[in-house]
Amino acid sequence: MRVLVQSEPFDATALLDGFGAGAGAVVTFTGLVRGDGGLTALDIEHYPGMTERALRDHAQAAVDRFGLTDVLVVHRHGHLPVGAPIMMVATAARHRRAAFDAADFLMDWLKSRAPFWKREITAAGPGDWVAAADQDEAALDRWR
Amino acid sequence: MTTLDVLYFAWLRERIGAPRERVETAAATVGDLAAELAARDDRHAAALSDLRAVRVAVDQQLAAMDTPLAGAREVAFFPPMTGG
Numbered sequence: 001m002r003v004l005v006q007s008e009p010f011d012a013t014a015l016l017d018g019f020g021a022g023a024g025a026v027v028t029f030t031g032l033v034r035g036d037g038g039l040t041a042l043d044i045e046h047y048p049g050m051t052e053r054a055l056r057d058h059a060q061a062a063v064d065r066f067g068l069t070d071v072l073v074v075h076r077h078g079h080l081p082v083g084a085p086i087m088m089v090a091t092a093a094r095h096r097r098a099a100f101d102a103a104d105f106l107m108d109w110l111k112s113r114a115p116f117w118k119r120e121i122t123a124a125g126p127g128d129w130v131a132a133a134d135q136d137e138a139a140l141d142r143w144r
Numbered sequence: 145m146t147t148l149d150v151l152y153f154a155w156l157r158e159r160i161g162a163p164r165e166r167v168e169t170a171a172a173t174v175g176d177l178a179a180e181l182a183a184r185d186d187r188h189a190a191a192l193s194d195l196r197a198v199r200v201a202v203d204q205q206l207a208a209m210d211t212p213l214a215g216a217r218e219v220a221f222f223p224p225m226t227g228g
Contacts, residue, residue, distance in 0.1 A: 027158055031228070045154055047220060050204035075228050087228050111227040117154035118226055129154045132224045 007078035020092025035082035049130035112136035176211035193213035
């Protein structure tokens with residue numbers, strides 16, 4: 001298991017080198033900052049220590065639930081312009097279904113409950129802190 | 145009295161005007177601490193007088209307003225987590 005919380009860009013190719021060796025299936029997902037509604041960037045704040053611990057706990061939950069042979073979670077914080085990679089998850093399992101489901105499970109949690117707070121930046125300057133979204137909560141219900 | 149590191153994130157940090165502070169308190173619970181801080185000045189009141197939109201952690205574990213502070217070293221106040 002590898003969990004990284006960092007401000008720097010990540011090198012997906014380097015991170016995936018050797019990942020999931022011996023597994024039958026590897027799924028990777030990369031999320032980019034989306035430029036909806038005049039958004040130019042996101043400012044993402046985290047809680048050093050707690051954020052890493054929460055991500056490790058949830059990665060372990062994915063390993064236990066889906067029988068993963070390996071898992072990688074990378075999440076950035078700080079000032080991220082539209083188009084920038086913000087996060088990546090990779091899951092390795094014997095079969096593809098477990099790898100896909102585990103990646104989906106991790107993403108639903110990362111998008112709604114992970115200890116991050118984000119603020120939208122537009123051409124007019126910093127906007128409001130983003131509130132929890134109902135559809136993100138609904139997405140989590142799938143795993144209960 | 146005990147000494148706690150109190151941390152603030154997102155709009156709570158902005159309203160308080162600082163990311164952390166050291167607090168001497170005899171508060172028994174997180175909620176008692178929040179009430180004590182809210183009574184300090186306008187900045188703390190703006191951040192902590194309405195706790196419905198505030199979540200807490202004690203020593204980096206999610207907690208509740210009635211969580212006891214006995215033995216705690218770090219308390220954090222923040223908005224509901226929104227993910228990345």
